[in-house]
Amino acid sequence: MQDTVAIHTEHLSKRYGRTEVIAPLSLTVASGIVFGYLGPNGAGKTTTIRMLSGVLPPSSGTGTVAGASLSDPEAVKARIGYANQAASVYGDLTVEENVRFKAALYLRPRDVGPAVNATLERLGLARWRAHKAAQLSGGWRQRLCIGTAVVHEPRVLFLDEPTAGLDPVARRDLWDVIYDLTASGTTVFVTTHYMDEAERCQELALLADGHLLAQGTPQQLRAQLPGVRYALRTPHLAETLHAARALDGVTGAWIIGDEVRVVADDARTATVLARLGELREVTPSLEDVFVAYAGPTRSEVRA
Numbered sequence: 001m002q003d004t005v006a007i008h009t010e011h012l013s014k015r016y017g018r019t020e021v022i023a024p025l026s027l028t029v030a031s032g033i034v035f036g037y038l039g040p041n042g043a044g045k046t047t048t049i050r051m052l053s054g055v056l057p058p059s060s061g062t063g064t065v066a067g068a069s070l071s072d073p074e075a076v077k078a079r080i081g082y083a084n085q086a087a088s089v090y091g092d093l094t095v096e097e098n099v100r101f102k103a104a105l106y107l108r109p110r111d112v113g114p115a116v117n118a119t120l121e122r123l124g125l126a127r128w129r130a131h132k133a134a135q136l137s138g139g140w141r142q143r144l145c146i147g148t149a150v151v152h153e154p155r156v157l158f159l160d161e162p163t164a165g166l167d168p169v170a171r172r173d174l175w176d177v178i179y180d181l182t183a184s185g186t187t188v189f190v191t192t193h194y195m196d197e198a199e200r201c202q203e204l205a206l207l208a209d210g211h212l213l214a215q216g217t218p219q220q221l222r223a224q225l226p227g228v229r230y231a232l233r234t235p236h237l238a239e240t241l242h243a244a245r246a247l248d249g250v251t252g253a254w255i256i257g258d259e260v261r262v263v264a265d266d267a268r269t270a271t272v273l274a275r276l277g278e279l280r281e282v283t284p285s286l287e288d289v290f291v292a293y294a295g296p297t298r299s300e301v302r303a
């Protein structure tokens with residue numbers, strides 16, 4: 001029987017010299033889900049993934065990934081897959097050779113052929129098998145990268161910004177691949193900057209400056225956000241923006257399209273705001289959540 005927990009860490013940290021890049025991190029990720037790991041550049045996402053993959057020794061703390069202890073990095077590596085934009089696709093090898101090369105590292109010789117074929121089929125790569133990887137478009141190269149990471153059927157797959165730089169259609173195709181993988185029981189731990197992709201994750205963790213700030217489903221994170229959000233429709237955007245910003249109880253205001261969006265401490269501001277235009281309450285987006293935790297002001301939720 002497969003564990004119900006794919007990843008569990010206790011006080012896992014990373015220091016370089018005196019700089020603490022990951023503050024003691026205690027994280028639990030359920031099996032078989034898409035888990036989104038969000039944070040601004042430099043937050044420590046890649047460092048976390050490298051520790052959880054058994055390639056970077058933690059400075060302190062313990063953890064279990066796919067049932068293997070982080071104190072046994074080779075066991076972890078055999079049970080996980082790891083793909084990032086730069087990783088392990090050789091341009092002058094064919095698609096098939098790339099997958100075969102990776103399979104040979106982890107599988108018994110007689111299992112390599114069937115695993116390579118199954119992976120090429122599963123990821124829709126079969127028709128490109130004889131093409132050099134360098135000839136593939138960005139989206140297909142990224143698919144190949146995932147193929148090389150899953151050929152040994154890892155229980156946990158780490159994807160570090162898998163869709164960075166891809167066009168919207170290629171991004172959507174790649175998410176189909178991700179869902180197919182979880183449907184067959186793989187846990188996918190993915191980092192992304194795209195908020196529409198964060199919405200697609202079953203659970204999220206938010207990291208900034210090496211600190212875990214929040215964890216939950218997209219709905220929970222939205223619901224936990226303090227304050228109330230409004231949209232004000234008005235023909236006088238700039239004036240309304242300044243008027244809203246000047247009000248007591250308003251913590252932020254900005255223009256989106258033909259509306260002014262306002263964040264207020266509580267619903268008491270609504271009466272005054274309603275005098276400025278046509279007012280309606282809006283539910284926070286994940287972008288609101290992300291900005292509130294990790295944005296430049298962070299005043300809403302961080303001390």
Ligand SMILES: Nc1ncnc2c1ncn2[C@@H]1O[C@H](COP(=O)(O)OP(=O)(O)O)[C@@H](O)[C@H]1O
Nearest residue numbers: 016019021039040041042043044045046047048
């Ligand atoms: N080998 C290293 N030595 C010193 N600092 C590092 C090293 N690797 C990463 N860092 C620092 O750790 C922080 C987190 O980096 P990283 O994990 O790559 O963040 P992210 O992936 O979220 O952009 C950054 O401030 C980075 O400069």
Ligand SMILES: [Mg+2]
Nearest residue numbers: 045046047160
């Ligand atoms: Mg990174």
